[in-house]
């Protein structure tokens with residue numbers, strides 16, 4: 588996009604902000620930055636000043652925008668429907684055009700592209716086999732100044748790709764957009780989503796050659812890369828016959844719903860599951876739930892959909908955490924670029940979960956699973972973290 592076009596879009600959006608400051612109360616980064624540029628209103632004001640030519644873009648301003656987790660909780664609370672994502676995408680693009688590439692960001696996005704390439708898939712498959720020899724779970728990675736527990740590749744990455752899973756009583760056909768994290772790390776979750784959907788009467792098709800949804804590229808301001816991925820995926824969708832798309836990652840779901848321009852409905856798997864008159868038998872466990880930011884800020888799914896799905900498991904006790912809806916601090920590249928802040932947000936989240944006394948922390952986003960497992964391994968060793976699809980499928984047996 589030309590700089591003139593970017594500025595026009597950005598101006599339209601920033602003008603809608605009435606500077607009420609309501610977004611301060613929900614922003615996960617503000618408590619750790621404690622200055623105006625640490626939440627949406629300040630970040631928008633900086634964008635406005637740049638647009639009006641009152642301030643040049645420099646590294647210092649770019650850093651302020653990079654401190655945003657793009658959780659979009661500000662959009663969710665905003666009384667004036669300010670499209671915060673739209674403006675941040677534009678300023679991040681402008682940032683790259685004005686002060687040059689951010690090589691850490693570039694590296695992260697290139698890694699995602701590589702994972703979904705034919706060579707990358709082969710490499711991940713070999714890594715999956717090797718990882719499987721030492722069992723499932725997380726490995727401790729030492730990064731500058733901190734450690735991070737990250738998942739090993741799943742035993743058989745991309746295993747469900749290019750297959751159709753028939754339901755005996757087919758009432759509809761769903762295209763399952765698996766997403767990179769399920770493909771590479773959480774293969775079991777992918778299989779469990781299929782199991783749940785089959786159980787409630789949906790045949791599930793998993794396209795062979797979908798790539799990353801492109802949300803990380805778009806959120807980083809790389810619209811061109813996003814468009815390339817989107818067009819590739821849309822072409823792949825066209826090869827199949829289906830009634831709706833299902834996801835188990837709200838960031839993928841949000842991108843498909845908001846930015847793909849498709850008429851077909853995109854569902855979080857829990858939306859379909861919660862509607863069914865089906866009950867499962869629990870094991871008498873205490874569970875709590877982390878509501879992923881993008882499930883309500885991007886996909887606009889009400890949290891009751893998730894709580895309703897959990898309540899279908901009879902015999903288990905659901906204990907809602909006080910901060911169930913606050914950000915977990917992962918946010919992809921945000922946690923790489925702002926490791927200290929990400930760790931602090933995570934610690935607060937885990938402390939809140941600890942106070943519930945729950946045995947299991949559930950969530951419905953693979954990125955949040957990664958982050959919360961890292962958090963429990965560091966701060967709450969007695970609590971397990973599970974994707975909601977895994978929990979429901981386990982209790983179906």
Ligand code: SF4
Nearest residue numbers: 604605607608610665
């Ligand atoms: S809540 Fe919306 S209108 Fe109010 S300051 Fe934040 S972005 Fe602007």
Ligand code: SF4
Nearest residue numbers: 614655656658659661
């Ligand atoms: S997207 Fe999240 S981190 Fe960024 S300004 Fe909005 S609430 Fe704060």
